[in-house]
Amino acid sequence: MPSNRVDIAIVGGGLVGASLACALAPLIERHGLRVAVIEAAPLNATQPTTYQPSFDARASAIAQGSRRHFERLGVWASMAERATPIRQIHVSERGRFGATRLTADEFHLDALGYVIPNAWMGRVLHAGLESLPLTWHCPARVDDIAPIADGHRLTLSDGACLEAGLTVLADGGRSGLKERLGIDSQAQSYEQHALIANVEIGRDHAGVAYERFSSQGPMALLPLAGRRMALVWTHAKAPREETLGWSDAECLRRLQNAFGDRLGRFRRIGHRDAYPLSLITANEPVRPHLAIMGNAAHSLHPVAGQGFNLALRGVMDLVTSLEAGLARGQAIGGASLLGDFEARRAADRRNVIRFSDGLIRLFGIEHAAFSHLRAAGLVGLNIVSPLRRTLARRAMGLER
Secondary structure (H helix, E strand, O other): OOOEEEEEEEEOOOHHHHHHHHHOHHHHHHHOOOEEEEOOOOOOOOOOOOOOOOOOOOEEEEEHHHHHHHHHHOOHHHHHHHOEEEOEEEEEEOOOOOEEEEEOHHHOOOOOEEEEEHHHHHHHHHHHHOOOOOEEEOOOOEEEEEEEOOEEEEEEOOOOEEEEEEEEEOOOOOOOHHHHOOOOEEEEEEEEEEEEEEEEEOOOOOOEEEEEEOOOOOEEEEEOOOOEEEEEEEEOOOOHHHHHHOOHHHHHHHHHHHHOOOOOOEEEEOOOEEEEEEEEEEOOOEEOOEEEOHHHOEEOOHHHOOHHHHHHHHHHHHHHHHHHHHHOOOOOOOHHHHHHHHHHHHHHHHHHHHHHHHHHHHHOOOOHHHHHHHHHHHHHHHHOHHHHHHHHHHHOOOOO
8 A cells, every 4th residue: 555654643633632733833834844633533524603512511721831832822812712710729638627729819820720621622723723734534543553664654544554754642542552562551540530520519619729638539629611610529439330320419419528518509410420540651652753642641640630731741842852853954753853852751741740649649648647747738838838839830830
């Protein structure tokens, strides 16, 4: 089968893959890069002019640093139309005094971050790609991937065959492509699952995001438009089938008992999903002519909402390395270029994993003495402004 040569093949046209394609726009224009995007799910080519998200529309927390990246990509103005600002973060532990509060005002920002429906982010990113000379293979999957002398050969389900100088796996790790290339991952189960849903509350959330720790695991409530919040509720003991089997009334009752009445009564809960939680990291995030990004490279506990923000920083660092490599006359996907990219990413990835994983381990210790120390620590963190601000700037993606 004759092959089409491309400089970059992006496997996965979701949020990470689409963000990368947008970020490549200046290099496509200046260097004439040939870029192909392979996406297994069909895209809605005839989107309605009005956008009406359902009550159950899933959303992601976007850090302040990610907003700045989206501004560089020229898509933030559109994304902001559906963005709910996080003006305060409230961190507490169930059954203990003490809390830490972070406010946007103390950092002279309009928001610490934003909560945006995933479908809206995808819509805006894909709209930004319409003017780029990309080759789309959609719907299509990669049936086979094989190394060649100067890249990889990809055989697609739509009958196409591509030879790519750089292949980027941004498919969420669901395709098994990295395993076919002999790239294993380290996986540590948290012995927990996360129940996710949207809830309607009785009081105005005022832009406050809540992170509440308990012996079961953390609970996060993120502000959405109106009196809605996105719930991520970790369970360590109740089986997944049990939590999904609760009636809406029973689930709301348990949620009220676990969270309290800061938001008034929980009035409604939408469609619930649940998935097991593990820390997964690819052993080789880069190889010559190959980069693994997003959930395909690292799957984190959702405790601090850092997964997509970490992936977006990876997107921007990859484009920076590509730009520097092209200026030096290096081949796309060469070992030196990707080594520079991995050097940029390693410390940031390590710090985020330690932060997220450390929180789970710390608040998972069921011991009275540790509980008192954690409560004192939350109070102390609220008092010691420099330390609190350093941690907050890291979480916002403004420091690494």
